[in-house]
Amino acid sequence: MGKGVARSTAEPMGYSRWLLRAHSLLVFVFFYAPIVVLVVYSFNKSAVVGKWTGFSLSWYGDFLANDNIQRSIWISVKVCVASTVISVVLGTLAALSIERFRWWGQKAFDAVLYLPIIIPDVTMAVMMLVFFGETAELFNVIPGVDLTDGLEKLVLSHVAFNISFVSVVVRARLAGLDASMEEAAADLYASRWQVFRRVTLPQIMPGVLGGALLAVTLSLDDVVVSSFVSGVGATPVSVYVFGMLRKGVSPLINAVSVVILVASMALVVASLVLERATSSQKGK
Amino acid sequence: MPAVATQGLEHQAERAKSRQGFLLGLPAIVYLLVFFVIPLGIVIAYSFATRTRSGRTELNDWNVEAYRRLGEDVVRAVAFRSLWIAVLTTVVCLVLAYPLAYFISTRSPAVRNMMLVGVMIPFWSNFLIRTYAWRVLLDSDGLFTQMVSAVGLGDGRILFTSNAVILGLVYGYLPFMVLPLYASIERIDWSLVEGARDLYASGWMAFRRVVWPLSRPGVIAGSILVFVPSFGAFVTPAILGGNKKGLMGSYIVDQFLDARNGPLGASLSVVVLGVMLVGTLIYFRQGGRTL
Structure with missing residues (x-):
């Protein structure tokens, strides 16, 4: 008051x-x-971006008819899903390990975990380019691994920066939780797995989902790292669009942009709604 | 005797627990070691390596030639231009964001949440596309250009200039400034302001002596969050700056893809990383964990 x-x-x-x-x-x-x-302007009939000549959906038709864009969207989706799943698992484990335990060398790990967040895109891109350039042959010796395609390199490098973002978000959630619930469950003879599955995980779920959303966004947003590591056969949509719009403005790019923009905004709005729903549930 | 035994048991249990913690973190540790620490090590090694005539980087004959080249006029000009653009971007963001963050903090909780969501949505939306939106506006027959010339403020053609780059960077990173500023202003105990007013401080005085000092952590956090990515920016200058004037990000990329000078590109990357590390240390010193 x-x-x-x-x-x-x-x-x-x-x-x-x-x-x-x-x-x-x-x-x-x-x-x-x-x-x-x-x-x-993505609904503009004219091929000149600045002049409005009437409503038209033709640029969205062009978008749907463009095989290259469709292919690059699929590559982005594949890379995004794979890198998000891996980084959510590794990042959540790392967060638990740092917030709930004390071990030798933890401080050093904590510091390294922050680096991928603060490192500029360009440095990260250079690191990945040089690294895969020097070691791709070593990796290809491992049976079943083939990095020449580029898809694996995209996933590997996206995970490299996303683990840290996921772990930061999950840690923020863990830090606000009382460990006594977990201890009580353990006292009541719950196994370690049961404690995690029944007590810890439900409590940190909003953090895990938040981390996953961040990982999805960063993976889809990334241009610089991806353009350094993607091969000819695996161009994600961000890199494809970046290449297109360096050449200039066109209504087709506007249409593609609007699709990407709507998708990314829908993701945010969905997560905000989800967050509100879970927090109001907790309130009851 | 029994006391010693329990102590030993406790010690053992503690060690088992700490081993468990380490094992949980192990997958991420191994992953970051292979795909982050080693790559970083290779880049640092590159910065001391030798460039052959054909443009290959050979990891022998270690030298500091690449670092010596950082003193050259071309490289210095690129660094200073990037620095200048990053500073201007930060200042413009601060001037735009502070009043907004202040305004949001003085609203009722419901309005506050709505306005914050309004700031968050562009923050989470695709950065590349948001930058491209300005490419459309700034085009020679784009809406911005037409409006500026209609009002009579010059011909409004700023595309492919530093001003366009700054505009794009401000647009891209403004939420980074608003959110930490809001977090620190919202936390202010307003009864302090009331107290100052009761003691006949003018509104401006109360702001300068109470609100501004208390919001400084937010100012510093936001400034670093804007400055750091602006300094190494690559996408915005490439789209709105036309890359005619080299900035740090594009200059580094050029060293690897066009000029084929790995050592110079690597040494520049190390320098940029150093700038980021210093910035981050200041950020944490200020107790900033607002994002």
Whole structure:
């Protein structure tokens, strides 16, 4: 109550109050106007992006008819699913290991775990290029492994940066939880697996899902690392679109962009709804 | 005697538990060792390696030639241009984000959540596509260009200039600034502001002496979160800058793909990584874990 009263005194009075409101509104316009324009122009009949000549769905038709784009979308989906599953498992285990246990060398592991988050895309890309360049032959000696295709290299490098992001999100969740529930379960003769399956996992699930969403987003967003490691046969859609739009603007790219944008926004909105649903359930 | 025995048992149990913890982390440890630490080691090794005439990098004749080349005018110009663009981007983001973060913090919880979601959605949406949206707006017959020239502020043709790159970077990284700023302003105990006002501080005074100092961790965290990726940016300059003016990110990429100078590219990567490490250390010193 008192906080609410004080909060209102924090809002400036007179002209500055309206300036603040106008500014905030303008920043939101800045956030969304480019996206709206992009969406609107993807329905433009004209082949010239800036001139509106009428409504048309033809660019989406072109998109559906373009085999190269379809193929690259499938590659992205495959890489995204595989790298997300692997990094969610490894990242969650790493988070548990750091938050719930104490062991020798833990500090060093913790520090290394942060590096992939802060490292710039370009450095990561260079690392992967040089690494696979030097060691691809060594890997290919292992039976059943063939890195020449590029798909495996994409998955391997996406996991390399995603483990850390997943573990950070899961750790944040774990840190806010009381370990006494787990201890109580163990006291009641639950096996280690039962404790994890019945007590720990349900509690950290929002963190695991949040980490998975982050991994999916980062995998689909990545351009720089992917363009360094992808081979001729395995171009993910981000790299394909990047190559297209370096050449210039076209309504076809607008249509492809809108599809990608809608997909990524749907993902966020779905996760927000899911989060709200799980947290309100907890409230009951 | 029995006391010693239980102590031994406790010690044993503790060791078993710590071994379990290590085993849980082991898959990630091995993975990061092979696919992160070793690659990083190879890049560092490359930066001391020799470039042959044909452009191959040979891991022998270790030398610091690549680091000596960092002092050359071309390389220095690229570094300073990147630094300048990253600083400007950070300042513009701070100026745009601070009032917004402040405004969001003074709303009711329901409105606050809605506005935060409004900031988060672009933050999570595809970065490449959001940058491309500006390519469309800034095109010679794009909406932005037409509007600027209609208002009479020059011809509005900024595509393929540093200004376009800064605009794109600000657009891309603004949420990185808003969120930590909001987190630190929201935490402020507003009764302190009330107290200052009761003691006849003007609104501006109360802001400068109370709110601003208390929100400094957010300012620093947000600035680093914007500065760091802007400094090494590759996608935005490539789309909006036309790559005519070399920036750090594209210069490094060029060294590997076009100029075929592995050692120089590697030494530059090491330098960029160093900048990031220093930035991150400051971030954690400020207690920043807001994202």
